[in-house]
Amino acid sequence: MPQTTDQFITANQARFLEELYEYLRIPSISTLPENVGDVQAAAKFTADALKTAGLENVEIIPTDRHPLVYADWLHAPGKPTVLCYGHYDVQPPDPLELWNTPPFEPTLRDGNIYARGSSDDKGQVYMHVKAIEALMHAHEGKLPLNVKFLVEGEEEIGGASIAKYVPLNKEKLKADVALVSDTALYAEGIPTLCIGLRGLVYMEIECKGPGRDLHSGLYGGAAPNAVAALVALLGKAKDDKGRILIPGFYDEVAEPAAAEIASWKSLPFNEKDFLEKEVGATALTGEPDRMIFERVWSRPTLEIHGIAGGFTGAGAKTVIPATATAKVSMRLVPDQDPVKMFERFSAWVKANAPEGTVMEVRKLSGAPATVVNPDHPAINMAAEAFKEAMGRETVFIRSGGSIPIVGEFAHHLGIPTVLMGLGLPDDGLHSPNEKYKLDNFYLGIRTVAKFFERYGA
Amino acid sequence: MPQTTDQFITANQARFLEELYEYLRIPSISTLPENVGDVQAAAKFTADALKTAGLENVEIIPTDRHPLVYADWLHAPGKPTVLCYGHYDVQPPDPLELWNTPPFEPTLRDGNIYARGSSDDKGQVYMHVKAIEALMHAHEGKLPLNVKFLVEGEEEIGGASIAKYVPLNKEKLKADVALVSDTALYAEGIPTLCIGLRGLVYMEIECKGPGRDLHSGLYGGAAPNAVAALVALLGKAKDDKGRILIPGFYDEVAEPAAAEIASWKSLPFNEKDFLEKEVGATALTGEPDRMIFERVWSRPTLEIHGIAGGFTGAGAKTVIPATATAKVSMRLVPDQDPVKMFERFSAWVKANAPEGTVMEVRKLSGAPATVVNPDHPAINMAAEAFKEAMGRETVFIRSGGSIPIVGEFAHHLGIPTVLMGLGLPDDGLHSPNEKYKLDNFYLGIRTVAKFFERYGA
Numbered sequence: 001m002p003q004t005t006d007q008f009i010t011a012n013q014a015r016f017l018e019e020l021y022e023y024l025r026i027p028s029i030s031t032l033p034e035n036v037g038d039v040q041a042a043a044k045f046t047a048d049a050l051k052t053a054g055l056e057n058v059e060i061i062p063t064d065r066h067p068l069v070y071a072d073w074l075h076a077p078g079k080p081t082v083l084c085y086g087h088y089d090v091q092p093p094d095p096l097e098l099w100n101t102p103p104f105e106p107t108l109r110d111g112n113i114y115a116r117g118s119s120d121d122k123g124q125v126y127m128h129v130k131a132i133e134a135l136m137h138a139h140e141g142k143l144p145l146n147v148k149f150l151v152e153g154e155e156e157i158g159g160a161s162i163a164k165y166v167p168l169n170k171e172k173l174k175a176d177v178a179l180v181s182d183t184a185l186y187a188e189g190i191p192t193l194c195i196g197l198r199g200l201v202y203m204e205i206e207c208k209g210p211g212r213d214l215h216s217g218l219y220g221g222a223a224p225n226a227v228a229a230l231v232a233l234l235g236k237a238k239d240d241k242g243r244i245l246i247p248g249f250y251d252e253v254a255e256p257a258a259a260e261i262a263s264w265k266s267l268p269f270n271e272k273d274f275l276e277k278e279v280g281a282t283a284l285t286g287e288p289d290r291m292i293f294e295r296v297w298s299r300p301t302l303e304i305h306g307i308a309g310g311f312t313g314a315g316a317k318t319v320i321p322a323t324a325t326a327k328v329s330m331r332l333v334p335d336q337d338p339v340k341m342f343e344r345f346s347a348w349v350k351a352n353a354p355e356g357t358v359m360e361v362r363k364l365s366g367a368p369a370t371v372v373n374p375d376h377p378a379i380n381m382a383a384e385a386f387k388e389a390m391g392r393e394t395v396f397i398r399s400g401g402s403i404p405i406v407g408e409f410a411h412h413l414g415i416p417t418v419l420m421g422l423g424l425p426d427d428g429l430h431s432p433n434e435k436y437k438l439d440n441f442y443l444g445i446r447t448v449a450k451f452f453e454r455y456g457a
Numbered sequence: 458m459p460q461t462t463d464q465f466i467t468a469n470q471a472r473f474l475e476e477l478y479e480y481l482r483i484p485s486i487s488t489l490p491e492n493v494g495d496v497q498a499a500a501k502f503t504a505d506a507l508k509t510a511g512l513e514n515v516e517i518i519p520t521d522r523h524p525l526v527y528a529d530w531l532h533a534p535g536k537p538t539v540l541c542y543g544h545y546d547v548q549p550p551d552p553l554e555l556w557n558t559p560p561f562e563p564t565l566r567d568g569n570i571y572a573r574g575s576s577d578d579k580g581q582v583y584m585h586v587k588a589i590e591a592l593m594h595a596h597e598g599k600l601p602l603n604v605k606f607l608v609e610g611e612e613e614i615g616g617a618s619i620a621k622y623v624p625l626n627k628e629k630l631k632a633d634v635a636l637v638s639d640t641a642l643y644a645e646g647i648p649t650l651c652i653g654l655r656g657l658v659y660m661e662i663e664c665k666g667p668g669r670d671l672h673s674g675l676y677g678g679a680a681p682n683a684v685a686a687l688v689a690l691l692g693k694a695k696d697d698k699g700r701i702l703i704p705g706f707y708d709e710v711a712e713p714a715a716a717e718i719a720s721w722k723s724l725p726f727n728e729k730d731f732l733e734k735e736v737g738a739t740a741l742t743g744e745p746d747r748m749i750f751e752r753v754w755s756r757p758t759l760e761i762h763g764i765a766g767g768f769t770g771a772g773a774k775t776v777i778p779a780t781a782t783a784k785v786s787m788r789l790v791p792d793q794d795p796v797k798m799f800e801r802f803s804a805w806v807k808a809n810a811p812e813g814t815v816m817e818v819r820k821l822s823g824a825p826a827t828v829v830n831p832d833h834p835a836i837n838m839a840a841e842a843f844k845e846a847m848g849r850e851t852v853f854i855r856s857g858g859s860i861p862i863v864g865e866f867a868h869h870l871g872i873p874t875v876l877m878g879l880g881l882p883d884d885g886l887h888s889p890n891e892k893y894k895l896d897n898f899y900l901g902i903r904t905v906a907k908f909f910e911r912y913g914a
Contacts, residue, residue: 198674202773211737216760217655217858220788221699221752222743223736227783228691228761235692238685240811242678278676280668283813285681295678303673304685305776306767311784316659316821318786318858319762326684327768329775331677354697356740364773401674401775 005138005449009130013442017113019049020126020441023088024106024115030066030089030157039153042088042122043067046151049129054136055149063161066153070172073132074146079456080378081146083175083415085405086125086182087155090117091430098432111438118436119427124181125151127422127441131448144456148175152405155182159404166405167412177378178409179451181444183421186267186397188437191386191447193379194419196256196297196398197406199332199369201342204362205230205349207324213310214320224356226324227309232354234326237302242286244302246348249341254334256298256398263396264293297398301331302345331400338366367407371398372416378455382418385450389443420447462595462906466587470899474570476506477583477898480545481563481572487523487546487614496610499545499579500524503608506586511593512606520618523610527629530589531603536913537835538603540632540872542862543582543639544612547574548887555889568895575893576884581638582608584879584898588905601913605632609862612639616861624869634835635866636908638901640878643854644725645894648843648904650836651876653713653754653855654863656789656826658799661819662687662806664781670767671777681813683781684766689811691783694759699743701759703805706798711791713755713855720853721750754855757798758788788857795823824864828855829873835912839875842907846900877904 003011028042029035043060046069051058055071066089074081093103093116101107106115113123128149135143150173152162166173186192209226210219238244256264271292275284286295309324311317330341346361353359372379374396383394399419406417422444428434460468485499486492500517503526508515512528523546531538550560550573558564563572570580585606592600607630609619623630643649666683667676695701713721728749732741743752766781768774787798803818810816829836831853840851856876863874879901885891 200674200775202775209738214736215858216758216762216786217657217788217856219736219753220758220760220857221756222731222741222749224738224740224742225761227764228695231688231691231761231764232695233692234685234688235690238689274679279671279680281666281681281813282815283681284679285811285813286679292679296676299678301673301677303677303775303777304682304688304767305673305774306769306778307684307688307764307781308769310761310763312763312765312782316784316786317762318657318659318760320760321763324764325769327773329673329773331674354742356738356742358739399674400677401672 002138002140005134005453006446008134008137009442009445009449016130016445017438020113020123021106023049023122023126024117025104027104028089028117028153029092030154032092039066039089043069043153046088046125047071049126050149053129053133054141055132055147061165063165065161068153068162068165069151070149072146072148073143076143076146076456079145080176081148081174082452082455083148083150083173083178083409084128085150085178085180086128087121087152088125089153089156090120090122091156093432095432100433108438112435113438113441114433114435116434118434119423120429120434121155121182123436123441124422124444127181127444128179128448130445131452134445134449135452144453148173162405163408166408170412173413175413175415177415178417179420179448180403180406180417181420181422181448182403183399183419184423184425184427185421186395188424189390191390191392191394192421193383193386193394193396194399194421195374195379195396196371197369197403198297198400199336199338199367199407200329200402201332201338201345201366202327202329202364203342203345204364205326205328206360208322208358209356210320210322213322216318216320219320223320224354225320226357227321229354229357230307230309230324230326233349233352233359234304234328236352241288244300246302246344248344249300252335252337253300260396264291267293267395267397296400298333300333300336303329303331305329333369334371336369338368342366367402367404370406370410376416378416378418381454382420382451385447385454386420388450389447420451459595459597462591462910463903465591465594466899466902466906473587473902474895477570477580478563480579480583481574482561484561485546485574485610486549487611489549496523496546500526500610503545503582504528506583507606510586510590511598512589512604518622520622522618525610525619525622526608527606529603529605530600533600533603533913536602537633538605538631539909539912540605540607540630540635540866541585542607542635542637543585544578544609545582546610546613547577547579548613550889552889557890565895569892570895570898571890571892573891575891576880577886577891578612578639580893580898581879581901584638584901585636585905587902588909591902591906592909601910605630619862620865623865627869630870632870632872634872635874636877636905637860637863637874638877638879638905639860640856640876641880641882641884642878643852645881646847648840648847648849648851649878650840650843650851650853651856651878652831652836652853653828654826654860655754655857656793656795656824656864657786657859658789658795658802658823659784659786659821660799660802661821662783662785663817665779665815666813667777667779670779673775673777676777680777681811682777683814684778686811686814687764687766687781687783690806690809690816691761691785693809698745701757703759703801705801706757709792709794710757717853721748724750724852724854753857755790757790757793760786760788762786790826791828793826795825799823824859824861827863827867833873835873835875838911839877839908842904842911843877845907846904877908
């Protein structure tokens with residue numbers, strides 16, 4: 001009698017970890033030209049692992065930059081198809097001196113795997129792969145449903161190639177639901193499904209004042225100042241309480257269902273800890289009549305990411321700056337339209353540009369918010385699988401961030417995404433000493449396998 | 458019978474120019490370590506020229522950085538003493554590729570001497586020196602009054618050494634009036650004395666928000682943003698018309714006398730040209746009920762010289778910045794006190810720092826405005842000399858900038874300064890192709906000599 005998936009996973013834990021270590025040792029830093037070979041090696045490792053797990057039609061698909069890896073197993077007619085997504089590329093590890101152990105030499109400490117990419121996202125990709133292997137083993141070389149894998153190598157640099165690939169391969173990628181494991185549990189021990197992501201419109205504003213930098217003694221008082229003008233403009237964007245004053249900004253904001261709000265209220269949350277340990281400021285900000293979860297998950301934002309202009313070196317220079325720029329974004333929520341919101345913002349900028357200056361607004365990217373109906377059968381079964389694996393009710397949360405691929409899948413393939421992330425909020429993604437809890441690696445393999453078994457039943 | 462000063466000047470024009478060329482060939486760039494020897498060579502050249510002109514007690518005075526040059530002639534008992542000031546150091550010439558002829562190879566084109574330092578300030582220092590030589594020659598080895606020279610080599614880098622030297626040598630530098638030629642005529646052909654300079658308080662503001670840069674997806678809406686806070690604060694500093702809203706900002710502002718305003722109104726001024734050719738913006742700004750001369754000469758300002766914070770590279774990064782900084786200054790007018798004004802500004806910043814942020818204001822420098830009474834005998838006689846040399850009434854203007862040495866002389870020596878500059882507004886100080894009009898060089902020698910003759914009569 002063959003082992004059950006759980007038995008197989010338990011019996012093979014040590015090997016799974018060794019294999020994951022091998023994967024993590026490849027410095028597949030997508031942004032650095034000197035790591036191109038490593039990124040390719042990681043693509044090959046991914047493809048080989050998918051083949052070993054029992055998947056078919058494994059392909060390393062060349063792109064303009066880093067390859068995509070595809071694989072499938074489609075021998076469960078009448079059963080649903082799940083499209084598994086992940087990324088095998090990683091962020092640069094610097095500053096290196098802040099790592100306690102080398103970023104590409106995975107090390108186990110206090111139950112955590114320390115390595116760049118451990119949580120984001122190789123550890124979670126490998127969770128999917130090993131779940132397939134366990135299912136294949138437990139189900140005599142078959143899977144309980146159809147699966148497709150699409151793993152990219154450009155997630156940390158914007159995902160241009162997959163964004164091109166998806167709309168051109170709709171038939172090939174056709175599925176009932178996508179499974180993405182690139183997020184975190186709400187907190188340790190709490191089974192969590194993310195069912196909403198904010199959208200994003202990212203913009204650049206350039207302000208032109210005088211024709212050249214002017215001497216502030218000779219012209220100060222009569223000449224426009226590009227920095228001061230940009231500051232005056234952006235200073236009008238919000239009231240003192242953080243409410244955004246762009247006309248129409250909140251017009252299409254959909255409020256979360258009462259049940260969703262109620263479930264957020266039941267989440268363990270310590271505002272003092274959030275302020276002191278996470279934000280590290282003297283006070284929180286934002287709309288006072290909204291709870292923190294609303295502010296970061298279901299309310300749109302206007303954020304200034306950076307500003308530059310004039311003299312900012314050491315000491316004093318009495319210049320009236322000719323130009324100034326700022327990076328600004330709007331996080332969008334359902335049902336805000338990125339195109340319409342960009343137009344509103346641009347119109348507001350033009351209408352409020354201080355006299356003597358010319359403002360230009362450029363859109364760098366735009367994507368709408370995505371929400372998944374928690375009553376969708378896949379979400380439902382994922383929640384049940386999670387509950388079974390972890391022994392408590394699954395919570396439904398949102399994330400204030402954006403995962404562009406979720407939008408691509410929704411837009412081009414017409415499918416929802418199960419966001420089943422096994423990271424933890426303090427995993428240190430993109431930071432030194434990135435970690436992934438070893439128990440969560442195994443737990444994730446079990447949960448993914450349980451989800452597939454339920455969904456294929 | 459000896460030549461008159463005018464005759465002597467006319468007879469020696471060619472030699473004066475050759476000597477000035479030699480002076481201009483020394484690349485006495487005070488800010489660059491590799492030019493230390495050149496700066497010393499220029500000090501020596503200055504000292505030698507003063508000696509040759511007939512001055513006594515010539516000294517090259519070592520300082521912490523670049524030497525001061527002192528000289529005097531004090532054999533006119535009962536006559537006034539004039540303290541002549543200038544600087545022999547120059548700005549770096551870059552960008553070199555924009556010069557039509559090399560910056561340290563003086564070249565005559567269209568009646569102008571093109572060279573770094575030609576107008577700012579070697580050409581004007583040399584004007585003083587040659588006036589002395591001419592007077593000595595015409596007055597049989599004597600001068601009509603007492604003179605002291607103090608020429609510095611750090612004007613372009615802040616003048617730290619002379620600022621230290623003056624208060625420690627009050628007796629040595631005792632005089633009735635200072636003569637500074639480091640400014641420009643109001644316009645070509647218009648004899649001009651500057652009788653007012655704005656003061657300056659230069660500050661740095663640092664804003665601290667969250668403890669580290671935060672992900673704007675995860676925290677956006679609830680976490681304070683240091684850039685947005687600094688922008689919100691500075692955006693409140695002025696109303697839409699440019700009026701400054703810091704409490705008490707205008708409390709001690711002294712209005713110019715009606716006669717002064719009237720004379721400004723009589724100056725040739727084309728607002729369209731000022732806007733289009735000088736400022737190069739789409740409109741002028743500032744207090745609408747004030748004429749341009751008031752805005753730049755007799756009204757205080759609040760200027761943002763630069764701002765920096767967060768991500769400003771190419772592309773997009775969704776960060777909530779932890780810190781932001783800005784360089785800000787106030788130009789002061791009579792009777793504003795730099796200490797009091799800094800306190801007011803700091804108090805306003807603290808009172809208006811947006812929630813969740815901490816603002817620190819640091820003062821980098823502070824100096825009050827200086828004005829000279831146009832009825833002072835020296836000013837009067839300088840105006841008469843100018844009128845005689847140029848054949849039309851001398852105009853009295855102010856400058857919106859600050860010349861710190863004028864404040865030092867007023868504060869420590871208790872003397873007013875005659876600001877008799879022979880540059881032109883388009884001389885391109887600190888820019889490529891700096892020039893000095895040859896006629897103004899000779900005209901300046903004549904005018905300075907005439908001033909000394911009148912003042913000593």
